[in-house]
Amino acid sequence: MLKISLWGKVFKNPVIAASGTFGFSREYNELYDVSILGGIATKGLTLNKREGNEGIRCFETPSGMLNSVGLQNPGIDYFIENELPFMKSLNTIIIANLGGGSIEEYVQGAEKLDKSDVDIIELNISCPNVKEGGINFGIKSNMAREVVKEVRKVVKKPLVVKLSPNAENIVDMAVACVEEGADGVSLVNTFKAMAIDIYKRKSVFKNVFAGLSGPAIKPIALRMVYEVSKAVNVPIIGVGGIKDYKDAIEFIMAGASLVQVGTANFINPFACRDIINGIENFLKEEGINSISEIIGIV
Amino acid sequence: MQYSSLKVLENREISRNIFKLTLKGKYEVKPGQFFMLKSWEEPILSRPFSIYDKGENYISFLYEVKGKGTEKLAKLKNQDTVKVLGPLGNGMDISSIKGKVALVGGGIGIAPLVYFAKNIEADVDIYFGFRDEVYGIENLKCKNLYISTESGKVGYKGYITDIFNPFEYNLVITCGPLVMMKKVKDVCKKTATPLYLLMESKMACGIGACLVCTCKTKDGMKRVCKDGPIFKGEEVVFDA
Numbered sequence: 001m002l003k004i005s006l007w008g009k010v011f012k013n014p015v016i017a018a019s020g021t022f023g024f025s026r027e028y029n030e031l032y033d034v035s036i037l038g039g040i041a042t043k044g045l046t047l048n049k050r051e052g053n054e055g056i057r058c059f060e061t062p063s064g065m066l067n068s069v070g071l072q073n074p075g076i077d078y079f080i081e082n083e084l085p086f087m088k089s090l091n092t093i094i095i096a097n098l099g100g101g102s103i104e105e106y107v108q109g110a111e112k113l114d115k116s117d118v119d120i121i122e123l124n125i126s127c128p129n130v131k132e133g134g135i136n137f138g139i140k141s142n143m144a145r146e147v148v149k150e151v152r153k154v155v156k157k158p159l160v161v162k163l164s165p166n167a168e169n170i171v172d173m174a175v176a177c178v179e180e181g182a183d184g185v186s187l188v189n190t191f192k193a194m195a196i197d198i199y200k201r202k203s204v205f206k207n208v209f210a211g212l213s214g215p216a217i218k219p220i221a222l223r224m225v226y227e228v229s230k231a232v233n234v235p236i237i238g239v240g241g242i243k244d245y246k247d248a249i250e251f252i253m254a255g256a257s258l259v260q261v262g263t264a265n266f267i268n269p270f271a272c273r274d275i276i277n278g279i280e281n282f283l284k285e286e287g288i289n290s291i292s293e294i295i296g297i298v
Numbered sequence: 299m300q301y302s303s304l305k306v307l308e309n310r311e312i313s314r315n316i317f318k319l320t321l322k323g324k325y326e327v328k329p330g331q332f333f334m335l336k337s338w339e340e341p342i343l344s345r346p347f348s349i350y351d352k353g354e355n356y357i358s359f360l361y362e363v364k365g366k367g368t369e370k371l372a373k374l375k376n377q378d379t380v381k382v383l384g385p386l387g388n389g390m391d392i393s394s395i396k397g398k399v400a401l402v403g404g405g406i407g408i409a410p411l412v413y414f415a416k417n418i419e420a421d422v423d424i425y426f427g428f429r430d431e432v433y434g435i436e437n438l439k440c441k442n443l444y445i446s447t448e449s450g451k452v453g454y455k456g457y458i459t460d461i462f463n464p465f466e467y468n469l470v471i472t473c474g475p476l477v478m479m480k481k482v483k484d485v486c487k488k489t490a491t492p493l494y495l496l497m498e499s500k501m502a503c504g505i506g507a508c509l510v511c512t513c514k515t516k517d518g519m520k521r522v523c524k525d526g527p528i529f530k531g532e533e534v535v536f537d538a
Contacts, residue, residue: 023507027524030299030505043509051519054537058500058510060341060366065502069509072519214342266502267342269301269383 001283002276002291004038006235006257007158007183009093009119011038014252014291015276018239018262019044019097019122019162020069024083025090031269036276039093041260042079044124046099047109049075055206059195064214064241065263066193068205071099076109080116088117095120097162103150110151121157123148123182126164126189138164138189141176152181160237163187165217165224174228186237186260187228188221214263217241222254229255229296243267245278255296299505301383307356309374313433316406317372318350320358321380327352328389329414330496330528334504335359336381338370344383345371346501346523348410348473350434360409360434386504387527390471390494395420397468401440402482403427404458404474408434410496411473415439423467427458427478457481464491470531472496480536493531497522 002013016039022028025040034040052072059066073079079096087094096118100106106123113121125137125144137143148161159181165188167173174185190211195204204210221240229236238256242248243264251259264271279291288294304321312318319335327349334344345367351358363372374380395418401411402425415422416439423442426435430449444461445453454461459481464470472482473496486493499511499522506524513522514535520526 021503021508023509027503027505027507031301052509052512054514056500057512058502058508060343063340063342065343067502067508067510072509072512263342263502266344266504266508269503269505 001289002038002280004257004291007120009158011093011258012036013038013276013279014256014258015248015272015279016041016093016095016237016258016260017265017272018260019095019124020067021262021265024079025087028265028269029090032273034272035091037092037272038258038276039095039119040087040090041095041097041122042083042087043073044071044097044099045073045076045079045109045113046071046101047076047105047112049073049078053205053207056204059204059210061193061195061212062216064212064216065266066195066205066210066212067190068207068210070207076112080112084117093119095122095160097122097124099124100147103147106147107150107154111154114155114157118157121155121159122186123151123159123161124189126162126166138167138173140168141173144173145176145180148177148180148182158183160184160186162189163228164189165220165240166192170224171227171231174232178232178234182234184235184237185228185232186239188217188224188240191217191220213241214267215241215243218243218247222250225251225256226254226298242275243271245275245282248275248279249282249294252291252295253298255298257292257295299384299386301381303379304382306374306376306378306380308376309372311372312360313431315363316433317361317363318358318434319361319371319374320356321382322355323357323382324355325352325357325385327357327385327413329392329417330410331385331387331389332410332527333357333359333382333384333386334501335371336367337374337378338367341366343367343502344381344504346386346504348496348527349385349413350409351413351416360406362406383504386523388525390414390528392418395469397421398423398466400425400462400464400467400470402458402462402470402472402474402478404478405429407474407478407496407498411471412438414471425458425462427474428452459485464489464493467491470494476536483531483534483536486531495529495531495534497527497529497534499523
């Protein structure tokens with residue numbers, strides 16, 4: 001009922017833990033068996049290890065939160081050697097989220113991941129928290145074209161491009177990525193945002209800007225998924241503020257074949273599990289035989 | 299670690315803006331461990347609180363009302379429920395502690411140290427500093443208790459670091475404002491006294507996945523919630 005096959009992979013349900021909110025899945029696996037998930041996206045990976053940003057990294061805003069982690073990660077080699085074997089031991093689809101500062105860095109990272117056991121590569125051209133984190137590639141569609149074209153040349157695995165809501169035009173951006181060979185698009189990453197400490201008279205974040213996520217962004221993310229789904233004919237992964245099964249079904253009805261759940265894991269550590277169960281109950285109650293019947297129905 | 303809804307047994311203002319919250323639940327908790335608490339829909343995140351006391355069927359916390367989360371916590375009444383995730387963090391294996399121990403706390407940072415004092419078998423001296431009112435020290439188990447207040451209301455008038463000397467101790471554990479912990483670190487370095495710091499940070503997941511609560515250390519950025527909250531003194535890098 002919840003099963004969906006895409007890119008030659010079988011997802012047992014459409015719920016994926018979003019990159020950056022689930023680490024490499026060890027921590028949440030201590031709480032519940034994360035093999036029940038449709039998939040897990042890794043913390044954003046870069047070719048070389050990154051320490052991430054200094055100073056405050058998290059600040060709550062109404063119905064949301066700002067983060068400025070700055071792609072802290074152990075690097076792709078370490079990931080493949082020390083984290084991937086555990087993730088692969090889980091019975092779920094593993095999506096490697098790949099960040100980078102230059103086309104060469106993306107390509108080198110993508111080559112390594114393509115040779116590894118990950119199932120899917122999610123090209124992150126949308127991290128707003130590091131200058132060289134790919135956001136520059138996520139704003140202008142001609143920049144995105146370049147990086148997707150080069151990465152596609154070295155990647156045989158399914159390649160999904162994670163789009164930024166900060167793109168000049170998210171529909172043009174999605175179309176450009178698909179034209180250059182993306183097998184799918186995931187949207188949206190966090191919104192570039194900020195908060196000011198009025199007593200210190202400066203930005204809360206050392207990096208000035210941060211990424212906004214959580215329920216606050218859901219209606220905008222939903223609109224973007226809807227618009228993009230009308231313009232491209234590849235599968236879409238919907239992400240942005242999904243906190244319960246109703247939100248997830250809205251994204252699916254707007255055109256997403258899969259959804260990612262991020263900040264909701266912090267609101268309720270069992271959010272992914274609860275959303276999977278909620279979707280299943282909804283389908284039963286509505287007399288829907290398969291999730292694919294409602295994808296893009298709106 | 300478990301995720302549960304616990305009933306409030308007591309939620310009382312014990313000093314101005316300082317509350318003691320007791321929840322019904324059975325837990326094994328190491329000193330220094332903490333729980334993520336939430337009794338609201340908005341703000342969206344839980345708040346981390348160190349264990350202050352524990353009995354056969356309850357766990358207690360001390361908290362200072364500082365923002366939107368703690369304001370909502372302060373309104374809880376008996377029998378209300380709180381979502382609780384924990385125990386979390388490394389905590390300390392105190393069975394190996396030998397000799398004389400000093401616990402140096404400032405303000406609401408005394409909360410986890412009271413639980414250390416209750417559980418450490420070795421001789422414990424306590425140095426607690428407050429701004430004005432003194433709180434949280436009933437039933438305190440220790441050999442010597444030194445109190446300071448900035449106002450001079452109780453004990454020594456000034457900062458607790460003015461009267462603390464690590465010279466005679468085999469181990470020092472500290473928790474409180476960064477500026478206080480930095481001073482404690484500096485004096486412990488002079489006497490080469492082993493030191494542990496209990497770090498505080500804003501957190502999101504509380505279990506080590508999201509990397510928003512990191513603390514700068516000699517070995518890079520570490521997670522306060524998972525690698526900490528207890529860190530070795532020499533490990534932590536304080537920005538000037």
